[in-house]
Amino acid sequence: MNIFTLENPRLRARIADSGACLLSLEDADRGGHLLRPWAENPAWHPGESAMFPMLPFANRIAGNRFTVGDRRCSLPPQPFGDPFYLHGNGWLTRWQVVKQTAHALTLGCAPEELAGYRYAAQIAWTLADNRFETTLTLTHLGEESMPYGAGLHPFFLLTPEDRVQFSATGMWSEEENHLPGAWREAIPADRDFSRPRAAPGVWINNCYSGWSGAAAISNRFRRIEIKSDTPWLMVYQNGKDDFICLEPQTHPVNAHHLPGRPGLRMLRKGESLALKMTLRVADPRPEAGD
Template sequence: MRVYTLSNPHLRMRVSAQGACLLGLEDDKGRPLLRDTDPAQPWHPGQSALFPMLPLANRVAGNRFELWEEQYSLPASECDPHFFLHGDGWLQPWQPVALTGSSVTLQLTSHCGPFHYLAEIDYRLLGPSLVARIGLTHLGEVPCLYGAGFHPFFWRVEQTRIRFLASGVWQEGPDHLPTDWSSRLAPHLDFRQWARPQGWLNNCYGGWRGQAEIDHPARQQRLLVSSGCEFLMLYQPDEGSGFVCLEPQSHAANAHQMAGHPGLRLLDRGDRMSLGMTLSLRRRHDSGLAMTGARKGLTCWRLARFCGV
């Protein structure tokens, strides 16, 4: 499967047409910002640096959902015997439709279970930022609920810290599904101030402000994650994994089974939804969560221009 190596004076990335995955993102000194995947060796999208989640993110209880008193079963997944895990987009071959030295646009048409859609993903390097956009168009005759997200694996070491604001959290319960909502954050789940993620974490935050920061003290370097999404999944199998995942997604985990389907979009034939994410490299003394008006305006312009949000 074709791998595209793209770069500018600040960043370098590798994008695979298989799963529309990133296989690496590095700074101008060759240091990884996401975990690295060697395309010369056998690899799976789940071992990549970043993959898209669509036409849903995470899992749905019972692997089915109800809409207008109709029951819809979700397809089986090669990655999980019980769930349509993260949808099917990350497991499919995509086709390139545009390519430059610093950007690539890939496209996928899929028909799986109740979902029949055209997807487009665009990755582009703009200065010290990676700007990513997902667009989904429903092709089916019957309306369907859609969601999407990004699943990046951020490089981390023991000293790495993160921070972000959210109004509450659904903690993980049995079968990796969320439990009840809580606006009280236990100390190990509270990242309003700088903290090191510890142990197993797999929780969905709601009311997310749309920004998160990752701090690498030894490098004097910070990475700002920006998105119009209101939900953020935090995943880390353990502190020695070498990565932590901060996953902007359009809907809550298991939203198909929640009242009001929080964050999901009901699309009729021809309707389109889109979402974006920007990863921006900053010097450590810059505060991504307290950007100046100029910086905030530039970020909003980028999201509006390239991400459709």
Template sequence: MKGNTLTLENAHLRVRVDPQGGALLSCFSLQHQQPVLREGRGEKPGDCALFPMLPVANRVAGNRFNLREQEVTLPRHQADDTFFLHGDGWLKRWEVAARGRDSCSLRLRSQHPCGYNYLAVLDYLLDGAALKASVTITHLGERPMLYGCGFHPFFAFNARSTAQFQASGYWPEGEQHLPLAWQRTIPPQADFSSAQYGQDAWLNVGYSGWSGRAVVQHDVMRVTLFAQTPWLMLFRMPGESFLCLEPQTHPVNAHNLPGQPGLRLLAKNECCRFALQIRVDKG
């Protein structure tokens, strides 16, 4: 697997791209000689620095939802016993469509009996001190289908790091990692409106009203995440040196929320696109 990875590099950053899962295995700041994202080995799904989530981000309650008065039952896969977790893009091998010294383009064709039938294009680009990633999904099925997507980066994060971002409220975690009722008041351990390290403890929550900007501060390096969406997931595990800040087009379980917020109903040949930028500056 490692022999098939692509290395993208410029004067500021070096990243390794794995066509398996369309993932990044690393993102390293050459100027600061520090990892921007954690380093993964790619030995199993999710063992990486970043992966795309499509055509579903996170989980859908019951692994099913209603679309135009018909029930859609999502498939399952080897990465989760209950859910079509994060969709299938992070589990499949992507075709390398184009590559250069500082950019590459990957393609994935996927189809499921539930109605997902799509072509995805995943682009990675190093633009100065910024990593830019985007995914474009084109629906190819005869029947319209509901799409969502996002990115799941693992930011390097230790006891000397802080994170900061603004949000209007959050969804606490409930059973099966699904969200409980939305709350306006965010508890201290999940409130990053002021820069903090937080607690070295499990945290898996979603935010609404996100400003589209989050900052991870290290001693000599500042890492800023940008994405045009009001929804952000945060995930951390005790004893691990990473913090996941996951921008996605919709909140968790949007498929079963009133109005299905953030999801896109695509007819044949219609497409949707989502992008993020991770910029590295001096601390």
């Protein structure tokens, strides 16, 4: 595994070519990690990183199969025990350097065909003052059109002082095997982040719809602002570790089996799909009345 470092006076990022994973993102100005830091070990897996990409789809597909017209597409068994092929194969692939500077890095890959998905991908990271920008692009290479999606899976560190906030119009419940159940407009109180609040410290694994594309994690020292260009946000917290995942996705979980396949893009040969996320580190906002 090769590791690359991007650094400016405000931020420091370490990135691996294995899975195109972000290993750490540090606040070089104030000090401390913004995302769960990488812990080096011989059995390291991309899922233990600070952030990894999800492509050519995000999360799970029911039954590990789907149809495209009259074609039946079956996914292989997941290599680490999940009943479904989780998060695609981009994070399980070795990527190559396309371009590198002191403040930017682009990696590319062309994984083996996966259930009809033949594609090339690039992921570009850029440090610009107090911003860390990620752009993921997929290009379909196959002769037959395929429904594509993508996502980014960051693990934000949490302290007891942190408050999480984002707005959405509804969410899906979680059912057996972590697949979505019914969509509901009324978000339960312990899943409602429309006002800044501490993460509840319980299991959360829900996809939100109508996301505004903005979220924030703040305390009295700093504020992390998350922005993306998709209306779906997956939120994951395991209830025992000090992180929360706010994952921009171009489609909801199991969209391959939802009516109209919301958010999935049918790409013909040579067509592309892109997803962008920006993390901005800022001063905390004053409380109302200050």
